[in-house]
Amino acid sequence: MPPRLLTPAEVDEQLAELPAWTSDGEALHRSTKAPDFMAGIRLVAAVAERAEAINHHPDIDIRWRTVRFRCHTYVSHGITRYDVELARSIETAIAEHGGTNA
Numbered sequence: 001m002p003p004r005l006l007t008p009a010e011v012d013e014q015l016a017e018l019p020a021w022t023s024d025g026e027a028l029h030r031s032t033k034a035p036d037f038m039a040g041i042r043l044v045a046a047v048a049e050r051a052e053a054i055n056h057h058p059d060i061d062i063r064w065r066t067v068r069f070r071c072h073t074y075v076s077h078g079i080t081r082y083d084v085e086l087a088r089s090i091e092t093a094i095a096e097h098g099g100t101n102a
Contacts, residue, residue, distance in 0.1 A: 003080035027072035032099035
């Protein structure tokens with residue numbers, strides 16, 4: 001059984017604690033600027049390790065210092081608690097790798 005989709009109100013409630021994140025109703029989004037390209041690569045590697053540990057993987061796009069994350073539960077076709085958990089983990093990795101708001 002796929003994970004339950006969060007309601008829009010539940011997503012808003014969770015995003016109140018993740019102010020750098022936004023929702024388009026289907027996914028959670030966050031961009032960050034790394035101090036340099038290699039820091040961005042290390043950030044992506046750290047997020048990849050965290051994603052593997054919880055078996056939930058974001059879409060990641062890196063363009064020089066800008067790294068974009070998209071969290072979406074494909075099997076549920078939207079946002080679930082797994083996306084919020086992953087977003088919180090990504091926030092920790094961003095802080096550890098010197099990321100700033102893009």
